Amino acid sequence: MRVIICLDDNNGMLFNNRRQSRDRVLISDIIENLKGEKLCLNEFSLPLFSEYEEHIQVCSAPEKGKLFFLENLDLSGFSKDLREVTVYRWNRAYPADFTCQLDFSSYEMVNETEFRGSSHDKITKLVYVKG
C-alpha cells in the first residue's frame, strides 16, 4: 500500500472539512509520476483531478498494492500495511483541525525534491519507505 498526502508545517491536513490548500503543479507532478498506474482516491479528492479522469480510480480507502491520494482519512489507521508514503509539504502554516498522526520514525526518507507550485513558492516532496 502506497499513499500520497499533503501536509503543512504542523502536519495539518484539513480545517473545517476543507483541504488546507491546493496547487495545480502539485497535481500535475502526481500524474506525471504515475507511469501508467491508476491513482486511487475517494470522492472528496475528485475535484482536484477533474482534468485527469483517465488516470484515476475512485476507491473508498487505501488498498494493498495500490497508490492512494489521501486527504480526509486517518493515515495511522492504515500504517500496518503501509509501505511507502509520499509527503508534499506546503512549507506554509495553515489552520488545522485534522492532522496526520502517522509516526514516521519507522520510515526512512529516500528522496527529497523541491519545486515551485502554481500558488506556492516552494513545495517539498518527500518519499518515505518503511524500514
Added chain:
Amino acid sequence: MNKKIISLILILCLSFSVLLTGCTEDTVTDFTQNNTQTAYEEKTTHPESDLYGESVTEKQQTTKPANSTQNPDGYKVALGSIPEFSGEAYIAVNNNIPGFSASDRTSRYFENYEALDSLGRCGIAFACLGRETMPTEERGTIGSVKPSGWRTVKYDIVDGKYLYNRCHLIGFQLSGENANTRNLITGTRYLNIEGMLPFENMVADYIKETGNHVLYRVTPVFKGSELVCRGVQMEAYSVEDNGDGICFNVYCYNSQPGISINYSTGESELNRIADTTKPPLTTQKETSEEKTTSGYVSNASYGVWVTRSGKRYHSDRYCSNMKEPSNITVEEAKSQGYTPCGKCY
C-alpha cells in the same frame, strides 16, 4: 371618508411591521441556504449592513451582553461566550459558519475599514478579497503607527522577542494595506503568527490558485473601554464556489503564553510561579536559570524547539527553517545533547 381611514390604518400597520422586521436580530437568514429575499429586505432597511452584515445561521442574542464586543448589533461573538485562553491559538465560532448575509455575496472586490472609535481603537475590517486586492508592491514600513494600547516591550520567551506586533486586521498579503491606522491593532506575536497568519495564508493561497473571491471580515473584540483587544473574530467565505474552498468563523486569542497582559493599558508581565516582588517588565536578556530563581516562568517550563536531525535547541519555533520541530524542556534538550542556538539564544 371611511375608505380613507381604513387606508390610513393599513399604511400605519404596514409601516410598523416593516420597522419591527428591520430592527430585530431575530430575523435569521442562513447564508449557506441562500435566503436572498430576507437578506435583501434587511439590507435595504439598513444600508449599514454592508459593513456589519446582519444574518447568521443560528439565532444570536439581541441585547448587548456584559462582556460584549464593541459591535452593538450583538450577532458577533460575545466575549462572555469565549472560553479562557488555554493554549490553543484559535477556536471555532458558530460551528465555523460565518455570519455573512446573502446580500453580502458579491464577487466584486472591495475593502472597508471602520473609523477609529473615540478611544482610538480599530473597528471592523470587511472586504471581498481577490487577486485585485493583493499587493503589487513590496511591503512598506508601518513603524510610525501606534495602535491603541501600543507598548514596545521585549521578552526572551517571545518569538522575535517583541511581545506586541502591529497586527493587520486584513493581512498585507491579502489587502496590500501598509500603514493604514484603521487596519492595525496591538496584537501579541502569538496572535499574529499562531492565530491569524495561518488563516491569512490559507485564504491568500486559495485566491492565488483559483482566482476566486473571498468575503473576509475581521472584528477586534474589546472588553469595555480596554485599549488592547482580547482577540479577533475572523470570518471568511469563498464566493464563486459557495464556500467549498474557504469557510470559517474563528476567534483568535490576543494572548501570549507565559505572559499576563493588562488589556486596559497594554502593560504586561511574565507569569509568576511563586510569590515575588520582581519588577514585571524586562528588556534585558536573562538566562532561563535567572528567571526561575526570580520566580518567573522560564524558558525551561515554556519549552524549546528541537529537530531530530539538529544539534541545537531554539527559543524561536521558526529559527533556521526547522522541519517538524518538537517542543521539549530545556533540561530535556540538554540531557539529549542539544546546545543553544547561536541565532535565537
